[in-house]
Amino acid sequence: MSDSHDNPTSRDTRRDFLRGAGEILAVTWVAGNWPAIAAAQAHAASAASSGRAALVFLSAADAADVESIAAQIVPSDDTPGAREAGALYFIDRSMRTWLAGRAGDFRAGLRDFQTRFAAAHSGTAFASADDTTQRAFLTANEASEFFNSVRMLTLVGLFALPKYGGNRDAIGWRLIGFEDQHVFAPPFGYYDRDYPGFKAR
Amino acid sequence: MAKYRDSETVDFLIVGSGAAGGVLARELARAGFTVIIMEQGHKLQPQDFEHDELKYWLRNGMTNDPAFSPQTFRKTPTDVAQKTRPGSWNPLWYARTVGGSSVHFTANFWRFHPVDFEERSRLGSIGGTGFADWPISYAELEPYYTKVDWEIGVSGLAGAYPNEPHRSKGYPMPPMPVKSSGVLLERGAQRLGLHPFPAPLAIASVPYRGRAACVHCGLCMGFGCEVRAKSSALFTVIPEAEASGRCELRTRSYVVRVATDARGRVSGVNYFDPEKRSRFQAARAVILCANGAETPRLLLMSAGPLFPYGLANSSGLVGKYLMFNQGAGAFGVFEHELNEYKSVQATRLVLDFYDSDPKRGFYGGGGIDARIGPNPIIWALEAPPGSPSWGKSFKNHLRSFPRTMLASGHTTTLPVETNSVSLDPEVKDAWGMPAIRCTHKDHPDDLQFAGWLQQRAAEIIDAAGAQRIWLEPVKDANVSVHLLGTCRMGNDPQSSVVDRYHRAHDVPNLFICDGSSFVTSGRGQPTMTIQALAFRAAEHIAQFARRGEI
Numbered sequence: 001m002s003d004s005h006d007n008p009t010s011r012d013t014r015r016d017f018l019r020g021a022g023e024i025l026a027v028t029w030v031a032g033n034w035p036a037i038a039a040a041q042a043h044a045a046s047a048a049s050s051g052r053a054a055l056v057f058l059s060a061a062d063a064a065d066v067e068s069i070a071a072q073i074v075p076s077d078d079t080p081g082a083r084e085a086g087a088l089y090f091i092d093r094s095m096r097t098w099l100a101g102r103a104g105d106f107r108a109g110l111r112d113f114q115t116r117f118a119a120a121h122s123g124t125a126f127a128s129a130d131d132t133t134q135r136a137f138l139t140a141n142e143a144s145e146f147f148n149s150v151r152m153l154t155l156v157g158l159f160a161l162p163k164y165g166g167n168r169d170a171i172g173w174r175l176i177g178f179e180d181q182h183v184f185a186p187p188f189g190y191y192d193r194d195y196p197g198f199k200a201r
Numbered sequence: 202m203a204k205y206r207d208s209e210t211v212d213f214l215i216v217g218s219g220a221a222g223g224v225l226a227r228e229l230a231r232a233g234f235t236v237i238i239m240e241q242g243h244k245l246q247p248q249d250f251e252h253d254e255l256k257y258w259l260r261n262g263m264t265n266d267p268a269f270s271p272q273t274f275r276k277t278p279t280d281v282a283q284k285t286r287p288g289s290w291n292p293l294w295y296a297r298t299v300g301g302s303s304v305h306f307t308a309n310f311w312r313f314h315p316v317d318f319e320e321r322s323r324l325g326s327i328g329g330t331g332f333a334d335w336p337i338s339y340a341e342l343e344p345y346y347t348k349v350d351w352e353i354g355v356s357g358l359a360g361a362y363p364n365e366p367h368r369s370k371g372y373p374m375p376p377m378p379v380k381s382s383g384v385l386l387e388r389g390a391q392r393l394g395l396h397p398f399p400a401p402l403a404i405a406s407v408p409y410r411g412r413a414a415c416v417h418c419g420l421c422m423g424f425g426c427e428v429r430a431k432s433s434a435l436f437t438v439i440p441e442a443e444a445s446g447r448c449e450l451r452t453r454s455y456v457v458r459v460a461t462d463a464r465g466r467v468s469g470v471n472y473f474d475p476e477k478r479s480r481f482q483a484a485r486a487v488i489l490c491a492n493g494a495e496t497p498r499l500l501l502m503s504a505g506p507l508f509p510y511g512l513a514n515s516s517g518l519v520g521k522y523l524m525f526n527q528g529a530g531a532f533g534v535f536e537h538e539l540n541e542y543k544s545v546q547a548t549r550l551v552l553d554f555y556d557s558d559p560k561r562g563f564y565g566g567g568g569i570d571a572r573i574g575p576n577p578i579i580w581a582l583e584a585p586p587g588s589p590s591w592g593k594s595f596k597n598h599l600r601s602f603p604r605t606m607l608a609s610g611h612t613t614t615l616p617v618e619t620n621s622v623s624l625d626p627e628v629k630d631a632w633g634m635p636a637i638r639c640t641h642k643d644h645p646d647d648l649q650f651a652g653w654l655q656q657r658a659a660e661i662i663d664a665a666g667a668q669r670i671w672l673e674p675v676k677d678a679n680v681s682v683h684l685l686g687t688c689r690m691g692n693d694p695q696s697s698v699v700d701r702y703h704r705a706h707d708v709p710n711l712f713i714c715d716g717s718s719f720v721t722s723g724r725g726q727p728t729m730t731i732q733a734l735a736f737r738a739a740e741h742i743a744q745f746a747r748r749g750e751i
Binding site: 072073074075077081098101135138142151152155156158159160161164172173175176177178179180181182183184185186188189190191192195198200 | 252253254255259260287358360361362363376378379380381383384385387396398399416417418419427535537538539540541542543544577578581582590591592593595596599600602603
């Protein structure tokens, strides 16, 4: 991009300017890849009525693998992660409700993932592998459609309304400091607290 | 609300109940004419709106859902257009509901500047484009901008920006309370010698004309307002049109053809009612306000023996010169909490780079505002380029959400003839009507300027003390909510679709007024101008009708 001004990346700066050269999972990626079906079904009702921990699509073994992937995407450390938030249950129910039209692709992606992991690790399941092994395998598969589907669904569940099942006890919102309120009043943050009022220059 | 029978011939039939259609309906009904508004969507009430990002942003909760209203997309006319996948966004994305996209918009209400209307004369032609002057000037439109400020309800601070275009009256409401992002943008911009000022918004900062003031819930962009503080057509001109007693709002009524008689005059419209029955409504005149995507589609679907290439299309320009507004932003993370998810998107704005500067070597102008950016889901999905998108350090990145803001660039899109709305030869919607085929590739200058302005945005938040900054990718747009230019206005019937009064050159009792009327894109935030055009058009159309000139 021709630019008569200094490019911030070329300046001596303490700060980290990242050029947006690489493709990322931007909004347009969401647009092009979001695999939903037409009539969104009663996902919320399903999530709400089934209580905790009832799988409706995945087998227990498949669920363990999917949950382990989700737990690598947003790990549990000093605060809860995707596992505690119930990302697995959001994903599982999605495949029976509003993503039912893509459930076959999801299952095929999972099978392929499991087959390749087992082949490279003497037949063990992903869920039973240690943390380092799991991370190495996911790093090698970062670009795969299946991994990105799980990543996307993990994050959607984690930050959607808790009624959808993947943001249990508002774990996702608490992680990012988002308060679920319908009414706020100024000051909203640190920098507008002592604002002296607008003065035109 | 009035109620008409299909067999009654109403004075005006308006297609679309959005920003423009609402204004025209109210003005013409109040002027004594009988009016029907046909709206394909439902009428939603404040209590229907939810704080549900998944529903509205990922499941088309109130937008045109490709499951029943599919579109196809291609970059250039030689590419094969691909159908939008169910559940994702159509390339031309709008709210399919009473009030149209004014229900879910962000409510940034910038006026155009004088330069927008005469830029071709100032700068000369630009190769490969249909860059042209508007047939009207800022001075002609100014009274109607002021009318929008007061009749629709805009908050802001007059005189706060030294290069503000002339305004005949101040704002009716003070600006919204500043947010931390606004303070930081103001601080950084002033350090760089720029002139930030309070952003004008079509949101009630104080109770206004029977509507409540904003409660700062933080969900404007993509959501409906639960307290009616957003000055959408749904809460302003639509109920006022209905209160006239002469306007009927007919919802879930999907117009698929503008009918013409043997003389080539419009006689009414064919539409599907909520039960998908095909019906005909007679009218003395038709006004299309269906947005820059659906208006040209409807004209193209209305082809007939007298109009083989589509109604009002003797110029061949119906659907051409589609413009979106480019733009790219810079995210910044600061030391302390901003909590940008609270309150309206933008509270401060920098327009110092509004004018195109030939010295840069490419065309373009724009504005930078300080804003939340996306809500949590979309924000989380968009990891900064080049940094981890999962794992422990990604989780730490997620924790920076309340300390993050977006300095967002909003920029020009040049009118390129091949960028267009046309009828897809194969794909049909749920009513069996041809789908929109969108063809769009940005002019190189659009991308160059978006990147250039993004650097200025990054400099501003750098000067404000951001600890970490990352840039959104600058790339060809394949989804837009600004749907502009597809039935452009002009004096010459060979190079435009409607005249300076929004009357179709080819059909005396057909008017077109919405984003499709735009000749150039402006710098983003088109709704203010769409509504000013609608107030102006309504005044002229009423005069024509009274004088028997329709």
